[in-house]
Amino acid sequence: MNHSSDTPILQARGIRKSYYKNQIELPVLRGVDVAFARGELSALVGRSGSGKSTLMHLLATLDQPDQGEVWFNGERVDNLHRRGRDRYRNHEIGIIFQFYHLLPELTALENVLTPAMISRSVLGYFRQRKSLTARAEAMLDRVGLLDRKTHKPCEMSGGEMQRVAIARSLMSEPQLLLADEPTGNLDTETGESILQLLRQLNTEDDLTIVMITHDDAIAERADRCYRMQDGLLVDRFENELANPTPVASNPTTASQQTRTSSAA
Numbered sequence: 001m002n003h004s005s006d007t008p009i010l011q012a013r014g015i016r017k018s019y020y021k022n023q024i025e026l027p028v029l030r031g032v033d034v035a036f037a038r039g040e041l042s043a044l045v046g047r048s049g050s051g052k053s054t055l056m057h058l059l060a061t062l063d064q065p066d067q068g069e070v071w072f073n074g075e076r077v078d079n080l081h082r083r084g085r086d087r088y089r090n091h092e093i094g095i096i097f098q099f100y101h102l103l104p105e106l107t108a109l110e111n112v113l114t115p116a117m118i119s120r121s122v123l124g125y126f127r128q129r130k131s132l133t134a135r136a137e138a139m140l141d142r143v144g145l146l147d148r149k150t151h152k153p154c155e156m157s158g159g160e161m162q163r164v165a166i167a168r169s170l171m172s173e174p175q176l177l178l179a180d181e182p183t184g185n186l187d188t189e190t191g192e193s194i195l196q197l198l199r200q201l202n203t204e205d206d207l208t209i210v211m212i213t214h215d216d217a218i219a220e221r222a223d224r225c226y227r228m229q230d231g232l233l234v235d236r237f238e239n240e241l242a243n244p245t246p247v248a249s250n251p252t253t254a255s256q257q258t259r260t261s262s263a264a
């Protein structure tokens with residue numbers, strides 16, 4: 001895709017979305033404009049019910065907005081036909097969820113291989129099986145779990161399952177990772193190790209990450225936060241020290257934030 005380096009990697013323009021229950025409209029997103037910069041770790045933060053997951057589903061083209069547009073690398077993706085949306089989801093972005101969404105009957109390695117299996121014909125997959133398996137092993141190694149490759153989800157902890165889900169999301173070498181409450185089901189310490197892994201992938205592998213969270217403390221670890229409330233973006237701020245260099249730590253400035261005037 002053609003784009004200049006200052007084109008936002010992902011952008012929502014004028015997004016509106018309602019659900020209907022007994023013919024009564026429940027407006028969930030009421031005109032959201034947001035642009036995520038390439039190379040950043042951003043957080044979309046807000047209370048339960050504010051519309052974060054709905055927005056993420058639209059950004060991932062898992063659902064369609066009633067109004068508005070989604071752009072990836074300067075190209076519109078919300079209006080693509082099914083194959084184009086599948087391509088976007090399978091090749092350009094990775095997605096991880098709070099409850100990992102691993103297949104319980106498959107091993108860690110097989111789970112990491114599933115996107116490669118799904119996006120190829122049976123013959124295509126078998127032709128490339130060796131190199132795909134090598135890549136899946138490299139991804140498990142990247143998240144520190146190569147030695148657990150034959151383990152099934154029921155034999156792993158929550159943090160390990162999330163690592164497998166992250167490895168799976170990296171199989172297609174995505175430019176962008178969408179993470180819906182990636183630490184939401186984990187204790188503080190395990191959640192911290194997942195946050196550190198996401199930060200490593202962001203800085204070392206140049207992966208842009210958009211992370212959804214209801215937790216302000218987690219949002220403050222992102223480079224930039226977007227706050228949602230009742231289906232609108234109401235605030236945007238930078239966390240200057242979200243990714244401090246380890247040389248000098250100054251506890252008095254640990255929560256410095258730079259606020260900008262408008263939300264989008």
Ligand SMILES: Nc1ncnc2c1ncn2[C@@H]1O[C@H](COP(=O)(O)OP(=O)(O)OP(=O)(O)O)[C@@H](O)[C@H]1O
Pocket residue numbers: 019020021026028046047048049050051052053054055214
């Ligand atoms: N399929 C659906 N049908 C009807 N209402 C829905 C549907 N999905 C979500 N909602 C409603 O839309 C609103 C926003 O939900 P959403 O999951 O986007 O919020 P959220 O900020 O991600 O919340 P949480 O942090 O609890 O996941 C909620 O009131 C929810 O009940």
